[in-house]
Amino acid sequence: MTRPYPWTDGYVVAVADQILWNYQVIWPRFTAHNPDLSLQRIRDLLGTIRAAGNPISDDMAPHLPKGEDVANTVDELYQYVVGIREVGAQIFTGPADLPEYLFCTCAFPREYRGLPGPDLVSPDEVELLHMGDMPAHVQDWKQRRQIEQFSRLRHLTLFHSPLSHEPLGIALEKLPLLQGLDLRESGLTYLPDPILQCSQLTFLMLNDNPLVQLPDLTGLPKLRYLGLARTGLSRRQVAHMRTQLPHCEIADASHKPA
Numbered sequence: 001m002t003r004p005y006p007w008t009d010g011y012v013v014a015v016a017d018q019i020l021w022n023y024q025v026i027w028p029r030f031t032a033h034n035p036d037l038s039l040q041r042i043r044d045l046l047g048t049i050r051a052a053g054n055p056i057s058d059d060m061a062p063h064l065p066k067g068e069d070v071a072n073t074v075d076e077l078y079q080y081v082v083g084i085r086e087v088g089a090q091i092f093t094g095p096a097d098l099p100e101y102l103f104c105t106c107a108f109p110r111e112y113r114g115l116p117g118p119d120l121v122s123p124d125e126v127e128l129l130h131m132g133d134m135p136a137h138v139q140d141w142k143q144r145r146q147i148e149q150f151s152r153l154r155h156l157t158l159f160h161s162p163l164s165h166e167p168l169g170i171a172l173e174k175l176p177l178l179q180g181l182d183l184r185e186s187g188l189t190y191l192p193d194p195i196l197q198c199s200q201l202t203f204l205m206l207n208d209n210p211l212v213q214l215p216d217l218t219g220l221p222k223l224r225y226l227g228l229a230r231t232g233l234s235r236r237q238v239a240h241m242r243t244q245l246p247h248c249e250i251a252d253a254s255h256k257p258a
Helices: 009-022 025-032 039-051 067-091 095-105 144-149 192-199 235-244
Strands: 109-113 128-130 153-157 180-182 201-203 225-227 249-251
Touching: 009 039, 009 067, 039 067, 067 095, 095 153, 095 180, 095 201, 095 225, 095 249, 128 235, 235 249
Parallel strands: 109 128, 128 153, 153 180, 180 201, 201 225, 225 249
Antiparallel strands: none
């Protein structure tokens, strides 16, 4: 089978593995739309590929070392991935679904974990990046400013990042297409200033941060989802945000008194 770029054997396997781990909890949303979709079938196909001598990892190369031995299996897996993305584009339509919607509709849906090198992918082909749950001593975190090279980045995950005692350290204004930013559990008491430069931002997840206050967010005209569950903000502060952002879904205020 001839597949379009960038769907090499390794790319297909990486995205399929990503689906397996990211969508187990919400898989019923897929099967409600198409009962023929099966996570077990993805597991079986990946198992066949692995058993043939092809290691599967976050940093796997574009081409499988034993790709010729599993060509038919990869072709079937590709068709499965295409079908899943088609379904996802139809079911992930709400403001809170933006990360899933981007995965299902962007040109380069492979989500890289950590900073991918140029030997793995061209910087302009990185649309989804996961830098979350990364301790401060890890080299990728120390070099996080390199994220600025990914000019087509659409969604950035910084979940559980060590930001309570150090700056964001990323010039987000250099990411003109950034639509989604996940900063859950990052020890934030204030919103990092670079976020206010993200004119295309539509999804901002701030759950589980001890926030003291938020700045004026009217400079983010496209913001449609703001996650504020279990923050330090009072009901009065959250009510003010709702008044300030009438077109934005603000999810789950904290239970801190006014």
